[in-house]
Amino acid sequence: MGIIKKVNLGTVGLGAGALGYLGLSTTIVSPLPADDPLWRSKSYAQFNTHHNASTQDVCLKRIPLSKIKPELLQRDGDLALEFCRGVWSGIGYRFQRAYLARKYQGPATAGQLWTVEQLARSTYEPGTQLTDHFEVVEKTPSEITVRCGDSPRNPNPRDSDGLFAIGAAVDRERGEAVLALKSCFFNSRIKVEGIQGPMPGWIELLHRWYSRLLIETGSWRVTR
Structure with missing residues (x-):
């Protein structure tokens, strides 16, 4: 029992430490x-x-330019693309990717991105679909935006809809790269009265911690 207690306490300590780091670094x-x-x-x-009310936020992480892979700072767009690759192929997304693969990967979704290698190599052009839950709808040198909330095989208005934008910019004045994960969730099927977004408070809290995890593990792809 003493060993079990020590393991449990150690796990709690590691978990608290990880949350503390994510909270401080993002x-x-x-x-x-x-x-x-x-x-x-x-x-x-x-x-x-x-024009329904939405649940909206942006998660930010600043990294000194000295820690960014220098080749990603040479051409406009390279940093945002590589960060996007890191978000989807990184450890933070792997549990959700595996869950969606067990449920939806098959002949009907064969043209989508599923494997870590595919997610790490894609150029994320508009129309790219990944893990039967996201579709790239816009791409600029600083930001790649995906539609989320349902399968991209459903192009219609949805009870659960939204946009998730993955971006990166360079703040020369502060000598930092600014990574961003922007979320906006709404009901696109019907008009909803009021100013409250569709996401309950406790789910919104979990979503924000998940954003912190995705931005942290995605950042590993762009740092040396």
């Missing part, structure tokens, strides 16, 4: 600023036609 901003480009994007206009 920042959550909610709601999104009124001037955020997402509100003017063609994807937001296309999918949230009812």
Whole structure:
């Protein structure tokens, strides 16, 4: 029993330490600023036609440029693409990827990205579908936006819909790379009255910790 107790305490300690690190190394901003480009994007206009309230936030992580792989700073767009690859192929997403693969990988989804290697090599052009839950809808040199909430095989309005944007920018003044995971979830099927987004508070909290995990493990792909 003493050994079990020590293992349990050690596990709790590691878990608390990991959460503490994620909390200190990342920042959550909610709601999104009124001037955020997402509100003017063609994807937001296309999918949230009812202008319903949304659950929205952005998770940020700043990294000194000295720690970024130098080859990713040579051409515009390379840093954001490699970070995107890191998010989807990284350890943080592997449990969800494996879960979705067990449920949905098959002949009907053979054209989608499923393996870690595929997720790590894709250029994430618009139309790319991954793990039967995401589809790239916009791509710029600084941000890759995917639609989420349901299978990309369902192009229709949905009770659960949203946009998830993976971005990276260089802050030359501070000498840092700024990684970002931006989320906006809404009901696109019907008009919903009120100002409350569709995600309950406790799920929103879990989502934000998951964003912190994804941005941390995704950042490993761009750092030396």
